[in-house]
Amino acid sequence: MENNGGSTVSLARLESYDDFEALLAALRELLRPLGGMSAFVRPGQRVLLKVNLLAPARPEQAVTTHPELLRGVIRLVKEAGGIACVGDGPGVGDTLTNLKACGMAKVIEEEGAEALLFKETSVFENLENRIGKRVALSRHLLDCQVLISLPKLKTHVQMAYTGALKNQYGLIPGSAKGQYHFRFQNREHLADLMLDINRLAKPTLAIMDGIVAMEGEGPSGGQPRKLGALMASADLAALDVLACHLIGLDPERNPLNMAARRAGYGATRLEEINVCGERPENMRLLDFKLVKAPVNIMRILPLPAAWLRWLRRQVAPRPQINRELCIMCLRCAKGCPVQPAAIDPKMPPGKELNSMTCIRCYCCHEFCPVKAIDLKKSGLGRLLDFRNIADIGTRLLGKIVAFMRKR
Numbered sequence: 001m002e003n004n005g006g007s008t009v010s011l012a013r014l015e016s017y018d019d020f021e022a023l024l025a026a027l028r029e030l031l032r033p034l035g036g037m038s039a040f041v042r043p044g045q046r047v048l049l050k051v052n053l054l055a056p057a058r059p060e061q062a063v064t065t066h067p068e069l070l071r072g073v074i075r076l077v078k079e080a081g082g083i084a085c086v087g088d089g090p091g092v093g094d095t096l097t098n099l100k101a102c103g104m105a106k107v108i109e110e111e112g113a114e115a116l117l118f119k120e121t122s123v124f125e126n127l128e129n130r131i132g133k134r135v136a137l138s139r140h141l142l143d144c145q146v147l148i149s150l151p152k153l154k155t156h157v158q159m160a161y162t163g164a165l166k167n168q169y170g171l172i173p174g175s176a177k178g179q180y181h182f183r184f185q186n187r188e189h190l191a192d193l194m195l196d197i198n199r200l201a202k203p204t205l206a207i208m209d210g211i212v213a214m215e216g217e218g219p220s221g222g223q224p225r226k227l228g229a230l231m232a233s234a235d236l237a238a239l240d241v242l243a244c245h246l247i248g249l250d251p252e253r254n255p256l257n258m259a260a261r262r263a264g265y266g267a268t269r270l271e272e273i274n275v276c277g278e279r280p281e282n283m284r285l286l287d288f289k290l291v292k293a294p295v296n297i298m299r300i301l302p303l304p305a306a307w308l309r310w311l312r313r314q315v316a317p318r319p320q321i322n323r324e325l326c327i328m329c330l331r332c333a334k335g336c337p338v339q340p341a342a343i344d345p346k347m348p349p350g351k352e353l354n355s356m357t358c359i360r361c362y363c364c365h366e367f368c369p370v371k372a373i374d375l376k377k378s379g380l381g382r383l384l385d386f387r388n389i390a391d392i393g394t395r396l397l398g399k400i401v402a403f404m405r406k407r
Contacts, residue, residue, distance in 0.1 A: 011283070031232055067104045133367075
């Protein structure tokens with residue numbers, strides 16, 4: 001939701017997930033200042049509840065949205081006359097494996113909701129976006145009229161923090177998320193992409209699970225930490241600012257917050273936010289363990305840096321101007337988010353692209369009105385289907401992790 005101040009974030013205290021009636025009452029009170037669930041869901045609407053299904057993990061590990069919180073939100077959606085659908089595109093494993101492992105599959109069945117497996121995609125477009133002008137997201141965004149985000153409050157070794165805005169990154173199914181990590185060379189560009197995904201997906205509401213958060217080396221390797229906080233807002237940027245405040249993270253150190261500020265998306269400063277419910281100063285954890293030094297985005301795999309640079313060249317095709325089609329309109333250079341532009345058709349043949357500064361966002365490819373910019377793969381990239389290999393590896397890893405955690 002794009003907003004100029006006046007952003008309301010509702011904050012409630014809840015000590016545990018054990019008493020479902022207390023949880024449901026807390027959710028009702030949480031949404032009351034926002035108009036209740038009926039302010040966001042109309043009868044007959046299909047509602048996509050975008051949970052965090054990062055990996056197959058037990059609820060007490062605080063890796064995923066807690067299933068009892070999901071149960072409460074499903075109840076409220078149904079009371080408002082909506083049709084509750086649940087899904088995510090996890091980074092490790094697949095939707096069904098992870099739903100079973102974290103206890104959500106049982107909740108979905110018991111509550112009469114629908115599980116969406118996030119296999120097929122549709123292309124969503126907004127040429128005003130900074131990085132993600134055309135992005136393939138789950139096609140269920142077309143099937144559902146309302147998107148409600150249910151993030152887990154966690155630290156993140158690459159992005160410092162993961163919450164409401166970053167949760168929509170899971171609308172990219174499977175291993176494609178990892179490919180974006182390879183394409184973009186720093187977390188600011190990746191944050192711009194994630195913000196652009198929010199502009200494409202248009203989440204209506206976020207309800208954050210901060211009852212038990214994750215501190216330390218999140219989003220999967222940290223430690224559960226009781227925070228006792230439920231938060232909700234129609235302004236996801238504002239919600240993240242308040243969440244950062246509660247755990248002692250300067251919002252200026254959250255790349256997603258700064259991306260939202262660059263885009264004019266929501267409230268990005270605490271003084272712009274109207275907090276209802278609990279007083280934030282009474283719920284802050286001053287000793288919450290933050291990420292000491294964010295991991296370089298390129299160091300996703302335990303490989304030498306030189307190998308990762310080589311692999312990136314295989315995964316990320318290189319823009320190449322087709323001189324026979326180019327009409328020298330310069331839209332590619334004008335649309336390049338890098339300054340100075342990484343591509344310039346006025347340069348001599350072979351020097352039109354600065355490979356060192358090109359971030360592989362392919363905005364030039366999208367902007368070109370005559371399709372004169374090709375995306376050239378390396379020889380190995382043409383020979384091997386990296387996307388398919390990565391998808392197979394991700395699903396296999398998820399099943400192994402789920403099996404090991406059952407033992």
